[in-house]
Amino acid sequence: MEEELIREETALRRRLLLRLLRGFSFENPRHKGEAISNLVPPELVTAELTRHNPHRIIQP
Secondary structure, eight states: OHHHHHHHHHHHHHHHHHHHHTTOOSSSOOOSSOOSSOSSOGGGOOHHHHHHOGGGOOOO
16 A cells, blocks of 8 residues: 555656656756846856856845
8 A cells, every 4th residue: 555655656756757857958047036046156156157158146
C-alpha cells in the first residue's frame, strides 16, 4: 500500500513539474517575479562577461 502511494505521489509530482515547465524556454527565460538571487555573483562578473553579454548582466 505504501509503495503504491509513493508511486502515485511521484507521478503527480512529475505531472506538476511538466505542467510548470510547459512553454518555458531555457535559452530565453522570462522571470515571472523577482529573482531570488543574482544569476552570477557580483564578484565573479568580469570585464569579458560584461563586454560579450551586456544584456545578461543585472545591475544591483
